[in-house]
Amino acid sequence: MDIRIVDIAKDFGGTGALRGVSLDIRDGELIALLGPSGSGKTTLLRVIAGLEIPSAGQVLFANEDATNLPVQHRRIGFVFQHYALFRHMTVFDNIAYGLRVRPRAEQPSRQEIGQRVEALLDLVQLPGIEKRYPAHLSGGQRQRVALARALAVEPRVLLLDEPLGALDAKVRKDLRRWLRELHDRTGHTTVFVTHDQDEALELADRVAILNEGRVEQIGTPDEVYDTPASPFVMAFVGDTTSMPIELRDGQATFAGKRLMADIIGSVEGQTQLYLRPGDAVLVKPDPDDLAGTVLGVRRTATGRRVHVRLDPTATEIEIEAAASRNVSVGEAVGVRILKGRVFSAA
Amino acid sequence: MRDATATRRVAAVTGETPVARAVLIAVAVTFLGIVLIFPIIVVFVEAFRNGFAAFLAAFDDPDARAAIRLTLMVAAIAVPLNLVFGLAASWAIAKFDFRGKNILITLIDLPFSVSPVVSGLVYVLLFGAQGLLGPWLKAHGIQIIFALPGIVLATIFVTFPFVARELIPLMQEQGSGEEEAALSLGAGGLRTFLTITLPNVRWGLLYGVLLCNARAMGEFGAVAVVSGHIRGVTTTMPLHVEILYNEYNFVAAFAVASLLALLALVTLAAKSYLEWRYGGAIASAIPRR
Numbered sequence: 125m126d127i128r129i130v131d132i133a134k135d136f137g138g139t140g141a142l143r144g145v146s147l148d149i150r151d152g153e154l155i156a157l158l159g160p161s162g163s164g165k166t167t168l169l170r171v172i173a174g175l176e177i178p179s180a181g182q183v184l185f186a187n188e189d190a191t192n193l194p195v196q197h198r199r200i201g202f203v204f205q206h207y208a209l210f211r212h213m214t215v216f217d218n219i220a221y222g223l224r225v226r227p228r229a230e231q232p233s234r235q236e237i238g239q240r241v242e243a244l245l246d247l248v249q250l251p252g253i254e255k256r257y258p259a260h261l262s263g264g265q266r267q268r269v270a271l272a273r274a275l276a277v278e279p280r281v282l283l284l285d286e287p288l289g290a291l292d293a294k295v296r297k298d299l300r301r302w303l304r305e306l307h308d309r310t311g312h313t314t315v316f317v318t319h320d321q322d323e324a325l326e327l328a329d330r331v332a333i334l335n336e337g338r339v340e341q342i343g344t345p346d347e348v349y350d351t352p353a354s355p356f357v358m359a360f361v362g363d364t365t366s367m368p369i370e371l372r373d374g375q376a377t378f379a380g381k382r383l384m385a386d387i388i389g390s391v392e393g394q395t396q397l398y399l400r401p402g403d404a405v406l407v408k409p410d411p412d413d414l415a416g417t418v419l420g421v422r423r424t425a426t427g428r429r430v431h432v433r434l435d436p437t438a439t440e441i442e443i444e445a446a447a448s449r450n451v452s453v454g455e456a457v458g459v460r461i462l463k464g465r466v467f468s469a470a
Numbered sequence: 471m472r473d474a475t476a477t478r479r480v481a482a483v484t485g486e487t488p489v490a491r492a493v494l495i496a497v498a499v500t501f502l503g504i505v506l507i508f509p510i511i512v513v514f515v516e517a518f519r520n521g522f523a524a525f526l527a528a529f530d531d532p533d534a535r536a537a538i539r540l541t542l543m544v545a546a547i548a549v550p551l552n553l554v555f556g557l558a559a560s561w562a563i564a565k566f567d568f569r570g571k572n573i574l575i576t577l578i579d580l581p582f583s584v585s586p587v588v589s590g591l592v593y594v595l596l597f598g599a600q601g602l603l604g605p606w607l608k609a610h611g612i613q614i615i616f617a618l619p620g621i622v623l624a625t626i627f628v629t630f631p632f633v634a635r636e637l638i639p640l641m642q643e644q645g646s647g648e649e650e651a652a653l654s655l656g657a658g659g660l661r662t663f664l665t666i667t668l669p670n671v672r673w674g675l676l677y678g679v680l681l682c683n684a685r686a687m688g689e690f691g692a693v694a695v696v697s698g699h700i701r702g703v704t705t706t707m708p709l710h711v712e713i714l715y716n717e718y719n720f721v722a723a724f725a726v727a728s729l730l731a732l733l734a735l736v737t738l739a740a741k742s743y744l745e746w747r748y749g750g751a752i753a754s755a756i757p758r759r
Binding site for chain 2: 174198206208210211273277
């Protein structure tokens with residue numbers, strides 16, 4: 125189902141407020157709401173669910189105004205961050221709950237409910253745990269039971285609040301892949317909230333990045349990573365380092381020295397150049413390159429992260445180097461900037 | 471398992487010597503014995519001083535029977551009302567944010583901090599013959615003070631906090647996540663309350679009701695002020711005990727008192743039994759994070 129969110133505002137007088145958010149969610153897509161805590165991403169999800177009533181704006185479900193539709197009538201499936209499984213009910217009763225509370229005329233028979241619960245437990249790969257209580261399940265199992273419970277009502281949209289947030293790293297990775305497969309199989313329109321950029325980039329068809337109650341950018345993982353719309357997006361979806369430069373007619377200089385870098389974006393005068401750690405390389409000291417001093421070196425999974433102070437200023441940047449390159453602290457190095465990005469002040 | 475090691479480590483850190491431990495235990499036991507256990511034994515000993523027949527005779531007295539009936543009736547009215555109020559108040563406090571919430575929480579505790587005599591006096595000043603509403607009530611032939619309604623009101627006032635105090639922390643701890651989940655699955659408000667909220671607090675609710683009931687039957691001060699001590703009409707069991715005692719009718723006084731003490735013991739036993747029998751269920755009613 126298509127969902128349109130138009131100029132939603134929500135004010136609590138605290139964090140998590142929304143200040144005019146618009147977003148189109150397409151039928152069948154898996155979209156991530158990504159942002160730091162307090163950015164309003166969970167509030168937006170709860171507005172879509174009907175658990176929060178916005179102070180302004182509209183929510184349209186398949187072109188019908190759903191802004192004031194109570195949560196019970198929205199036909200959504202919501203998976204809560206801490207799952208909110210009914211602790212006094214068995215797994216079976218948890219999953220069957222949404223079917224049993226239907227009006228009598230629409231209620232499936234006992235047998236149908238039983239079959240449906242069984243099918244859902246198969247779908248989430250937890251057959252045979254019907255009689256257990258939530259307290260006796262692992263985090264990953266609870267997560268999947270919560271998902272099965274949400275799917276039981278045949279929701280028009282599936283909303284997941286930090287679905288993997290409460291799990292440990294290993295389970296998280298497995299469930300991430302599994303969640304993607306499940307989405308591809310069932311085709312539900314799905315919105316999920318996360319503060320983990322890897323999760324968003326790996327899982328989602330599109331990512332909406334929120335900051336301080338506003339959408340900074342919406343796009344595919346490639347788009348938000350490769351062509352970020354703002355310094356915030358660039359810093360949030362990947363490692364970013366920055367340095368002050370001066371830009372005149374497309375020619376960049378740093379401390380009077382010309383940079384031979386590809387500069388994306390156009391700004392005149394003093395500005396900040398943003399680059400990924402891989403966008404600069406360490407070279408032998410050379411008058412044509414920038415000079416710097418190594419302040420620190422960290423080993424990463426793929427190479428070394430070198431912390432360099434650029435002469436003659438106090439600017440510090442991070443550069444990715446190959447693991448085979450030996451760098452020692454205090455060493456004088458040359459730095460060549462390959463590319464970078466400037467943003468006009470919005 | 472984890473709990474056991476944690477306790478052991480704490481014990482090792484605090485590290486009191488066996489002597490200190492023995493002294494502390496002895497002090498606690500002696501204190502409990504003098505203040506609690508010994509008096510309760512005395513109640514039963516005195517009640518049976520002249521034998522079982524004399525004990526039973528105390529309950530042959532029509533006034534004693536009337537007192538028991540009245541006490542049961544007061545509890546039967548006050549406890550359900552406080553159950554409803556306690557549920558409503560703790561629901562409101564735990565699940566919603568509103569102006570004046572802290573004032574409401576403080577007000578709920580008021581009966582704990584106010585002397586029961588004052589609690590009774592308030593109703594006399596309000597509804598008594600010389601009270602604020604007295605003349606109007608008299609004109610309409612409504613008797614509140616020195617009658618059942620006054621006793622019930624005073625009892626409700628005094629036992630007001632028990633259910634709410636038991637439920638508020640429990641409900642706050644549980645949050646509204648499960649209720650929201652139920653709503654998102656299509657359940658209505660009442661259905662959510664009956665199938666989610668109520669079952670989740672049932673043990674806390676039962677505790678609260680047990681304590682509320684014990685106090686409702688045993689309340690003396692507030693009830694003494696509003697009852698007027700009309701024998702066989704407005705004397706509850708605790709008041710009846712006092713009257714008998716003042717008439718030097720010790721065996722009968724202690725016999726009725728023993729019934730009250732028995733009630734307290736049964737309440738405690740029921741509470742302990744529930745804790746033992748449903749310990750797991752009660753523990754799992756508190757969310758694990």
